[in-house]
Amino acid sequence: MISLQLPEEAKTDKIENGELKMYGFEKLIVWQKSMTFCEFVYKVTENFPKREIFGLTSQLRRASYSIPLNIAEGSASKSKKEFKYFLTIALRSQYECITLLKLSFRLNFLNDNDYSELFEKCDEVGRLLNGLIKSQYSRRQSVVGNQDTKDREPRTEDRQLKTEN
Secondary structure, eight states: OOOOOOOGGGSOOOEETTEEOOOGGGGOHHHHHHHHHHHHHHHHHTTSOGGGTTTHHHHHHHHHHHHHHHHHHHHTOSSHHHHHHHHHHHHHHHHHHHHHHHHHHHTTSSOHHHHHHHHHHHHHHHHHHHHHHHHHHHHHHHHHSOGGGGGSOOOHHHHHHHHHO
16 A cells, blocks of 8 residues: 655645745645545556556546646636536546546556555545535525525516516
8 A cells, every 4th residue: 555645845835925825726625635636646656557657547647637627727717607617527537537446456557455545535526526516506596596585575587577477
């Protein structure tokens, strides 16, 4: 089993004006967990056969780093719809990773322990992504479909619908 020991420079972020610079997406647990998964993928794939450097190794690495990249890119979106779009791409990359992990295990490129740990980390990222995607839908629904809205004054759109019916 490979334990993840990050180099010291990977543990610190850039310090500007004496303060640690942190972006909003870095606070998302799903982004943090996907980064940990990605780092572990890189460590484990170092032991893959050299003949796979442009095949399975490259594909698994690219799929793994696509997850936090799309979360980060989506966080800069101007709308919830666009953010959900990027989260969905990240989820697709997570599915790709699951398939590539299963194939790597079947080909004996991964031992039982590494496979189990990678699979669990990847599966957790998928559950978190699904939850975040669903929360984006439920936020909109909770505002629109909130029980308390029955007591409010109808919006202009609501009034137009009533008069048309």
